[in-house]
Amino acid sequence: MAVVSTEKIPINAEIDVVAVRRRVRELSAKLGFSLVDQTKTVTAASELARNTMIHGGGGQMFLEALNGPRTGLRLIFEDTGPGIPDVELALRDGFTTGSGLGLGLGGAKRLMSDFEISTRVGQGTRITITRWK
């Protein structure tokens, strides 16, 4: 898989989540994704960026444009926060939990082509999502 370009965006404040949305929108449009696919990707990115900021205590996102043979966009969210103790539960609840925590993980997973998560309690979380054209 050829990574054509990599970018890093720090996620520490709310304003960064807006930057994430904007940049993901620009890049997915440039890669030629359909409008609906762009919207899905930006929405998933928004969810995960917010998670990184609120639950992860801040972190960063890497954007990778992929091109070989398939065109795709990969987003990697990393934080050194508390980690997610029960991934199964988190994926199931999404944001329909009345508690308002709403991790949005399940939703992000549904919106993207690929979804990978590795997390360790007390160490941090890394989530990788990919959208193929």
Added chain:
Amino acid sequence: MEKIPILRMGDLLLVTIQVDMHDRLAMALQEDLTQMISDTEARGVLIDISSLDIVDSFIGRMLANIAAMSRVLDAETVVVGMRPSVAITLVELGLSLTGVRTALNVDAGMDLLKSAVRGSSNGYGSRLH
């Protein structure tokens, strides 16, 4: 910090949400709107989201909260102008927006508000003509 303007039209409140609204701005809108419904005794709230190119869970929850809170204050809320790509994404996301009435555009939204308020038990509907 900039705020989202809330327009007053009779006993209706109109809000147009611009793109790239960050979380704090959304929270502020929620508070301001609730305050204004109470202050003006508004009977209807129309939120125009036609400029939004995404609605994520945070914004979705904000809309649902506004609808719920305004109902407690005896006002109806209608969200108008949702883009097709946003609707498709919300369905995929699994966000249901229960309790939020929607209409295609501002005109349809006004119609909906009028009939919704007219049917309310308080009987103030006649004021909305």
Added chain:
Amino acid sequence: MSALPQDQTGLSISAILTRDEQGILSEWMKEMSNSTRRGDLIRESDLRSQCAHFLKLMKQGIQAGGSNFNSPAWDEVREMLSEISRTRAQQGFTPSETATFIFSVKRPLFTRIQQDLKGQPDALASEMWAATELLDAMGLYTSEVFQKSKEEVIRRQQEEMLELSTPVVKLWDGVVALPLIGTLDSARTQIVMESLLEAIVQTNSRVAIIDITGVPTVDTVVAQHLLKTVTAARLMGADCIISGVRPQIAQTIVHLGINLLDITTKATLSAAFSVALQRLGLQVTKEARG
């Protein structure tokens, strides 16, 4: 025109093919391996068996019908060339690459003809000419078939595109209908969903009728797609009615336990239209004749 009588042309070719089929085959393969073999599109072993088969048929053709490629004796060869051209067109070969499959037989064949008829310039000339005519005719034939195949592919794609661009019909102010025809797979449903939702926005239609008369089967997958479309439309502020629900489909839906929530379903488009008008508060009345 050949100096030898028609029924005698090709005798040398026929003899050569009988005598040295393997030799011609290997040299032919070598000729092609330079640039036009397209190892990425066809396996060596497949190509070899194609060539061997062709040589056999060519021998039969010459023995039965001389060098007149249009005679019925060459039907089998024509059929084989058609098949080869069509598949190559689909596989992505260029027309030149396909024709060169034939043309690269020339050198192996001509060298042998020259050897055989070394001392007979007249016979050599007419035999070479016969061979050239024959192979050219075959090469051109493959090109023609290739062209036609490509045209067929384009025509088929156009049809599919028309099918995909399902027309959304405005039935009345505020009511649109989407007649679905054919099977609904994920990719197609996505496109159909998007165009319906776009049409709803553009025509300002509060009611959309999705007619599934033309959809052969409704299984859980199709039902899910329909549900998603209806949910999306509702989020936008429009509502959907599903029409064209045949008794068999109604049975399937119940059997599969598909929950249509509170979506109105009707057997006919006209019944659905009636409901749509009601929802808009409209009524059809008869004019009083004066």
